[in-house]
Amino acid sequence: MRVKLLATPVQASALEATLRACNRAATHASAVAFAKGLKDRNGLQKEVYVDLKAAFGLSAQPVVRAVKKVVDAYAALRANLQAGNLGPSTSRRYRKAVGTPIVFRPEAAQPFDDRCLSWQYDARTVSVWTVDGRMKGIRYTGSPDQLKTLHQYRKGESDLVCRGGKWFLVATCEVPDPQVYEPADWVGVDRGIVNLATTSDGTNYQGRRLARYRRWQARKRSELQKKNTRSARRRLARRAHKEQRHATHVNHRISKEIVRVAQRTGRGVAVEQLGGIRERVRLRRDQRGTLSSWPFHQLGQHLAYKARKAGVPFLEVDAAYTSQRCPRCGHTERANRSARDHFRCRRCGLAGPADHVAGVNVRDRARSAWAFVTMPVPPPAQPESGRCDP
Structure with missing residues (x-):
């Protein structure tokens, strides 16, 4: 369930600094895991725990979440390699994937558990750990159905995400499945x-309208790419996910x-x-x-x-x-x-x-x-x- 955060400029600045610090720490832990061949969570955490706290300004629980993110990323990479999603072992994409450590984008999503992030459903606010201290009273909003589901079934981690300058929390909700009926046909x-x-x-x-829309989007992308100006690149970035949405x-x-x-x-x-x-x-x-x-x-x-x-x-x-x-x-x-x-x-x-x-x-x-x-x-x-x- 994704809800939008209504962060003030001060709160948004703290969230951005936290996201960048966590991803720098994850990139460092990824380099250590790649160099020393560490695949298990406990071994990698023992190796980088002290360094991540001292060098990146993270507290104990965000360090644990960053290490877990690195371990999950390498597990997903191994699964993709085994499934052949990156091509044969002789392909350039395959060799690059196995020959370099995983790097996390500065704005990549960061998971928070209930020790780092707490929800106040009645006030519709969250309290989040940041590098500037505990940030309380960050308001969130969503549709009535989203808020009801969030209140009743939220459980586990929540991911902090930044998209186009807007902040979101993606919360895990365990919704029970209703009983499947016997179909008449x-x-x-x-x-x-x-x-x-x-x-x-x-x-x-x-799909005629969708195909026509895709062709129009492709033509606009081609026009902006040919211009290759700063304004054109900004417009391309704004339009990046429009067709997908x-x-x-x-x-x-x-x-x-x-x-x-x-x-x-x-x-x-x-x-x-x-x-x-x-x-x-x-x-x-x-x-x-x-x-x-x-x-x-x-x-x-x-x-x-x-x-x-x-x-x-x-x-x-x-x-x-x-x-x-x-x-x-x-x-x-x-x-x-x-x-x-x-x-x-x-x-x-x-x-x-x-x-x-x-x-x-x-x-x-x-x-x-x-x-x-x-x-x-x-x-x-x-x-x-x-x-x-x-």
Whole structure:
């Protein structure tokens, strides 16, 4: 849960100094961990604890949080290397990642636990440790739903974040999941580039406006980059995350509507499993940018967590041939989809929009998958009673 801090100039100055000091300390601890091969938290803390307190002006608990941040960063790096997210071991990106210590940006987020940061819910203020002492009475704000969730379910760490000169606290909230009901049927969702989402009910969420907006943003970035002036660079920095926020808003709106329809009709939500699609698909050079900025993964994440929050069943099914299979007779052939937008079965003649047909196939596979998951397990066979003759 992210809430905005309404910090005064004095409070903002103290928060900025604290964030920079914590990240300088984390960068120093990262260099020590890289040089001495320290991977465990206790070993690294024993090595750098005294230095971080003396050289960077941190108290005991912020030092512990900075060390934990370094250990978590190296654990995430190892996971990315093992998953192949940084390319093969011969790539330049891979060699740079394993050959240099991790460096933390001056404005990188810093975690605070309940010893460093306390919440006063009634007054809507927080008290935060800073390098200038304990800073009390920092006001925060948010929507009524955010504040209610924060008050009821906040637990654990909170991250101090600075974005564009504005200060935020990202608090961890453990919200219990409602019980998932037994679905009467399923809403199959087919995700794509031209059409962001198409449901088995025939509802189509087109991506034409989003694609047009992305092209406009790319053109504006190109114009500013060609100017290469101080003003142009400042404008580029201000626009850095604007396109991403717009795509996130579109995904929120689509996923919220799909989950609301499924909840109102007592159905579940089913989507295709599209993991690793960038590695499986070979595209022309002019198509690579479109696929890389395609927000299909985020849309799937939004659908999953909104469904879980509402108690709606959610399934991911096999995506193979969903746009080439006829949902009426089961005939699967590439020629069934003669064009991107049109489907016509070569055997039974069923015709319709290709994305709608794919959504229906996703729904049918969800029916079979759910029946298999909820199938009762037969009890183990009992040995026959009686006397066995030799």
